[in-house]
Amino acid sequence: MLWVGLDRLARLGRFLWSGWAGLAGLALLAALWQAGHEAYGAFILPAPLETLAAAARLLTDGSARAMLATTVERAVTGFALCALAGTVAGVAAGYSPATLRIARPILTVILGVPPIAWIVLAMIWFGTGDGTVAITILISATPIVFVGAVEGVVTRDRGLDAMAKAFGAGPVRRFTHVAVRQIAAHLFPALLLALGTAFKVAVMAELLANAGGVGGALARARAMLDVAEALAWVSLAVAALILVEYGLIRPARAELERWRDAAAPWGVKR
Amino acid sequence: MSLLELSGIGHAFFGRTVLEGISLAVAPGEIVALVGPSGSGKSTIAHIAAGLEEPRDGQVARRYARHAMVFQDPRLMPWATAAGNIGFPLRLARRPRRDRGASVLAAAARAGLEAEDLGKYPVELSGGMRQRVAIARALVVEPDFVYFDEPFTALDVALKRRMQDLVIEAARGARFAALFITHDLMEAIRISHRILVLDPYGRGIAGERWLPGQPGERDDAETFERRQQFLERDALFAHIDDIDERVRP
Ligand SMILES: Nc1ncnc2c1ncn2[C@@H]1O[C@H](COP(=O)(O)OP(=O)(O)OP(=O)(O)O)[C@@H](O)[C@H]1O
Ligand SMILES: [Mg+2]
Numbered sequence: 092m093l094w095v096g097l098d099r100l101a102r103l104g105r106f107l108w109s110g111w112a113g114l115a116g117l118a119l120l121a122a123l124w125q126a127g128h129e130a131y132g133a134f135i136l137p138a139p140l141e142t143l144a145a146a147a148r149l150l151t152d153g154s155a156r157a158m159l160a161t162t163v164e165r166a167v168t169g170f171a172l173c174a175l176a177g178t179v180a181g182v183a184a185g186y187s188p189a190t191l192r193i194a195r196p197i198l199t200v201i202l203g204v205p206p207i208a209w210i211v212l213a214m215i216w217f218g219t220g221d222g223t224v225a226i227t228i229l230i231s232a233t234p235i236v237f238v239g240a241v242e243g244v245v246t247r248d249r250g251l252d253a254m255a256k257a258f259g260a261g262p263v264r265r266f267t268h269v270a271v272r273q274i275a276a277h278l279f280p281a282l283l284l285a286l287g288t289a290f291k292v293a294v295m296a297e298l299l300a301n302a303g304g305v306g307g308a309l310a311r312a313r314a315m316l317d318v319a320e321a322l323a324w325v326s327l328a329v330a331a332l333i334l335v336e337y338g339l340i341r342p343a344r345a346e347l348e349r350w351r352d353a354a355a356p357w358g359v360k361r
Numbered sequence: 362m363s364l365l366e367l368s369g370i371g372h373a374f375f376g377r378t379v380l381e382g383i384s385l386a387v388a389p390g391e392i393v394a395l396v397g398p399s400g401s402g403k404s405t406i407a408h409i410a411a412g413l414e415e416p417r418d419g420q421v422a423r424r425y426a427r428h429a430m431v432f433q434d435p436r437l438m439p440w441a442t443a444a445g446n447i448g449f450p451l452r453l454a455r456r457p458r459r460d461r462g463a464s465v466l467a468a469a470a471r472a473g474l475e476a477e478d479l480g481k482y483p484v485e486l487s488g489g490m491r492q493r494v495a496i497a498r499a500l501v502v503e504p505d506f507v508y509f510d511e512p513f514t515a516l517d518v519a520l521k522r523r524m525q526d527l528v529i530e531a532a533r534g535a536r537f538a539a540l541f542i543t544h545d546l547m548e549a550i551r552i553s554h555r556i557l558v559l560d561p562y563g564r565g566i567a568g569e570r571w572l573p574g575q576p577g578e579r580d581d582a583e584t585f586e587r588r589q590q591f592l593e594r595d596a597l598f599a600h601i602d603d604i605d606e607r608v609r610p
Pocket of ligand 1: 397
């Protein structure tokens with residue numbers, strides 16, 4: 092027990108330490124941004140520090156927090172729905188080759204339609220509001236999760252299935268004890284991608300449907316030609332995404348994928 | 362009454378027949394070695410006998426209480442530590458968690474694993490250690506029948522002997538009966554009561570040879586002598602190294 096706790100602490104330490112590398116990357120981006128600002132002027136591209144200040148102002152004056160919360164709530168709800176639907180459907184299809192063969196072309200069609208088209212359709216069907224945003228997220232992000240789950244099921248090590256069967260595991264326990272871990276390995280990258288998509292689509296749908304939230308605020312900033320505020324809203328949305336990703340999904344993944352750490356040679360630990 | 366009985370087993374993969382008319386029986390406490398050239402269908406027989414594969418025709422009668430299997434490759438779960446892998450059958454048998462530790466340690470010790478290796482993941486273990494984990498996993502449930510599919514090929518000579526002694530000792534105490542698949546005739550002679558030779562094309566069991574005395578009572582000179590006799594003067598064994606002959610330059 093103590094050992095597991097220590098191991099977890101060590102991983103947290105390594106993770107925080109790797110934050111420096113992330114910070115260095117962000118600093119590089121900020122330097123490029125600053126260069127752009129100096130070349131084109133504050134009207135086209137406000138300085139990064141100025142944007143940060145604007146974002147901080149938005150956060151402290153209260154109303155922004157509510158709008159941000161609206162968007163995050165919509166994105167996370169949409170993400171949760173698509174994660175659930177995509178995983179269940181993907182696992183089922185993975186175990187049933189016939190379903191998979193039918194689902195593949197449907198998937199190609201759904202993925203081929205740009206999210207913007209779904210937003211327009213959803214606006215016509217559901218008006219402007221939470222429903223439109225949720226449906227658009229669901230349609231654009233579910234296929235990603237679905238594909239990840241299917242991939243996890245079909246690429247699982249069948250030798251391990253046979254092993255579990257030899258030791259007396261029925262189909263259910265072969266799934267819960269052996270397949271789930273292998274499916275998760277493919278599912279997590281897909282979930283990260285779906286989360287990012289959920290945030291992007293949420294903001295886009297809000298902007299087009301004028302449904303409030305960060306997208307609504309962006310629409311207003313565009314109308315006023317206020318680039319600083321627009322950029323501030325964008326950085327706030329990105330910050331929220333990073334918070335959800337690193338606070339929720341990555342820790343869950345790290346917990347499940349501990350053995351991969353053991354496989355990585357020294358110095359390559361991420 | 363035999364513990365395991367296959368009668369008239371036939372099997373095909375995607376329409377290609379690999380086994381036909383396989384009949385064999387294993388008595389309680391008996392170690393039966395199954396030899397045959399590579400690709401003749403030995404692993405498939407073990408999988409059918411253990412219920413992993415449905416035979417196309419024929420019947421399998423299993424009269425033992427609990428079987429275990431050591432596969433040709435270790436088949437460890439990469440996300441579980443050595444201890445987790447060894448304890449997996451106990452988890453499946455719904456043995457309470459607090460009882461598992463002692464059983465895992467005992468099985469690991471019998472398979473020659475150190476306690477310090479038990480916390481490692483399969484990627485951190487050597488090939489031989491992985492195979493020993495697989496052997497410990499088979500022993501942990503105290504089976505009364507074990508399928509061994511070329512289990513000791515990845516082990517060095519000393520360890521191989523030790524593992525063979527483990528099988529011999531279990532057979533002597535009638536702890537388990539076993540179907541022991543191997544390429545190594547010396548190994549087969551050393552540990553078994555009876556050797557079955559599979560037809561090179563899986564068309565039935567070509568023949569069997571009873572070995573005099575009990576496993577473990579035969580010394581090395583005698584074992585070697587018998588191997589030479591089988592290979593040089595016994596037509597039954599003429600084909601068992603067929604593939605090896607072809608591979609040789
Ligand atoms: N899952 C499978 N799908 C298709 N063909 C298979 C499958 N498993 C085995 N075979 C074929 O069945 C034949 C017998 O294979 P098997 O693994 O039983 O041989 P073996 O006697 O164990 O060989 P070795 O000594 O090399 O392990 C081979 O020709 C092999 O190609
Ligand atoms: Mg084999």
